[in-house]
Amino acid sequence: MNNYTPIIGLEIHVELATKSKMFCGCDANYFGGKPNTHTCPVCLGLPGALPVPNKKAIEWCIRIGLALNCEIPLHSKFDRKNYFYPDLPKGYQISQYDKPFAVNGRLVIKPFARGPLTKTVRIRRVHMEEDTGKLIHATVDGEKCTLIDFNRSGVPLVEIVTEPDIRTSEEARDFLKKLHQIIRYLGVSDADMEKGSMRLEPNISIRRKSEKEKERKGEENLPKYKVEVKNINSFNFAKKAIDYEISRHIELLDSGETPKQETRGWDEKKNITYSQRSKEEAHDYRYFPEPDIPPIVLSEKEKKRIRETIPELPDARTERFIKDYGLSEYDASILIDDKDTSEYFEKSIQQITNNKQQITPKVIANWIINKKADKSTVSPEELIKLITAKQQKPQMDATDLDLIIKKVIEANPKAVGNYKSGKEGAIMYLIGQVMRKTKGKANASQVRNLLTNLLK
């Protein structure tokens, strides 16, 4: 591994949560629907049907581009990408080729778990396209066949492509998590990976480290091959697939071979990737400008309007939580991890200002982080009531408590010995004894603190 540097890029497809499909008025929420009940002449590719683009989907695509610090070019257009597959009803996919909605962005990842270092991943492009139908492989009357449901056909799909800036599978996972978080914050997709509304495609190659090699940017420095792993539906699988590919490539390179440029699939049961022979033949997509859709011109005014629809994003919210509520970076990052949780936290904070209670944001943060209350059943108002009730518990006189603790220590030499010899669980027994003696009046965590101090 040390002799090689992995070169990793990512392609991510995100299905937008618009009401209707990309080019027709069919309900885009196809999940769980009966097959072929969300189709019309347009998304079924009937003779003569024409596409008309969904305004909201385009705005949301640009919103994603802006959130990823992309430039939004003045001129964009749709193109036809020609290929044949039974799930593609028109025989071409309406996509964007040389003039996507967003280009040249970047996303900074700050993996807290791995120290203060940040990493910038450049975003090559963000473009708009349409999803395909769904194939189901089945056996009917003893014969193998493929069944097709076109409910998903034409659902708006945004493709995000990074530059090959990623060097480890951890970075890839961190990037994907961060991207997922941003998409959720933007409110443009449920980004539910199990449902397939966010699909991951890492591309991997590895480069031999030369003696003087520095991280030089530029094409000439990239390996001559690239392996793409298709349609992965979890961050961990993406990480595993990358790791698997890295070791596979090293093995090949060490034995003097060059890995083949190809598309591979991920087998989540065996935790391996496998060659997809069917897709190996070189594609020639014959892109050309979509004659059915006039070009798109985005004025500065329009871009500004879309920019204004972007809500506070995770990084900004983390900083604000630290600054405004005095939270630690760690607590803040956990709270903002999920958009709903961070909003729940803020609503709870509002409750205290309303009630003028002496509860600090830190306490609320702890309650939420330690999941002392379930946010799906406890409203922010109820949460504050719970915390208040807990805090109003009569406190024991400190000297009395001290005395009781010392007595418990004297009476339980065995447990004390166990604790001191490293069996940390023994402290629970001691805490229990103290709580019993105080008839539950003491605060358990306070007792724990006092005990550990005395047993040092």
Added chain:
Amino acid sequence: MADINANLSIPDVKKIAVLANIPLTDEEARKLAGELTQTLHFIEKIKKIDTKDIKPTSHVTGLSNVYRDDQISPSLTQKEALSQAKSTYKGYFKVPAVLKD
């Protein structure tokens, strides 16, 4: 700029046929090689026109930013959607097995 390859061979024609998903017999491929070559020779004429710095036109209407609002309109019923298909099964279109992806 790649030049127009105005003389298509039978293997060239077969390669294009794969891209175009058109099944061809050898006889058809041979005939097409001749016909397509004839047409390519004819259209080669455009080489004579200087188009340096000329922008391409893909739309003559002058229209831009034509959208629809994100509103749901009724879909076909499943029965209507499937009505013209040769082979269906339990609400699905059915085709011979294609390779799993």
Added chain:
Amino acid sequence: MDLSELTVTETIKGLYQKKFSSVDITRSLFEKIKPLDKKIKAFVTIDSENALKKAEEADEKRKKGDARPFLGVPFTLKDNICTQGLRTTASAKVLENYIPQYDATISKKLKDAGVVILGKTNMDAWAHGSSTETSDFFTTLNPWDLEKLPGGSSGGSAATVAADLTIGSIGTETAGSIRQPASWCGVVGLKPTYGRVSRYGIISMGSSLDSPGPMTKTVEDAALTLPVIAGKDPQDATTSSIKLDDYLVNLKKGVKNLKVGISEEYQKIAEPIVREAVEKALKTIEKLGAIIVPVKLLDPTYSISVYTILQRAEVSANLARYDGIRYGEGREKFGEEAKRRIMLGTYALSAGYYDALYGKAQQIRTLIVEDFKKVFQKIDCIIAPTTPCVALPLGSSKTSPMFGEVQDVLVEPSTIAGLPGITLRCGFVGELPIGIQIIGPQFSEALILKVAYAYEQNTDWHKRKPNII
């Protein structure tokens, strides 16, 4: 009175004045269709039962005070215009049994206007051609001479109008498919500005070029019919929201002081007899007060190459959906012409050749657009022959893989630029009509209709009928 000979104008008037009913006309048309279509073979599908039912309904409604002008007026539709529940084949084997689940926007508009659809007319398969000889079913014959071609691709529509098998018809043009058969069959063919009439539900050929339009017995009929099918369509993003003119009011305003351009580049392509007829027509128009201005236009023969590349490329993608899964037959059922076009288009778009072919053609398209723009700063419209020659004998299209493109050379530049054009009779060679076309700037339908009307009303060409009827 033979009701089948009625024009749209006369039909509307007569129905309004209760001189006859829609059922009367429809019956008399079918009485004529029955024997004559066996000879001409203009229809792919004749929908007599339903048409008569619709005619009865129209008469009922009219009795109850429904005053929609087109209520009960019979029309034929080219068979590439989707009609819900009525077989639509584009004269292609692949779609031989296709019954559309929806109406094209113009089908819906015609139905909403109360038009009675008599049936669907034959065409070159997928609109690929200028003869109807590439129809996967049969060739339509020219009503003026059954040994001649009707032109195409809207040859069936043109023949139904010429032979009085309908009151009016709707065709479609990509480059010449309305004007060329209209010229060869001696009817009025209006190819509107690209984007004036919705393409939604019309089986796509060259998406950046396709324009549906009326094919009628008179210029006034075309002016009456255009607004029924034209206008912004929310389902076709390339339709324009520019308001429709009042074509009828403009029609009779005359041509006084209009500057009419004539181009030697076009004239010299036509056979001498056609050229003479057009020059004579120009004299008539000049006498009516127009000013004839010689202009220089780009050599139209370049347009053959440009059009061929653009159209083949778009065809290769537009025919990709026909895979036999959701409807129709599989791709092995494509006819020879469709295969040739798909193959050439695929090649023109493929890696390595795009720039030299498709890219280059799109650049020349810019030059053609600009050429017309420049000329239209000096003149109001252009007059030219519609086709280089009159109707050719059956079998003529089989000699060249580019028969259509060569026949359509005089309409290709204007269609590439998305301009409107109208063709009408300006003479005869023996029994065969000669066509003259008037081309105007984008959205100048009112103007070209006015010029066509002035010429038509001051000549007698339109009064002649084919011997067969």
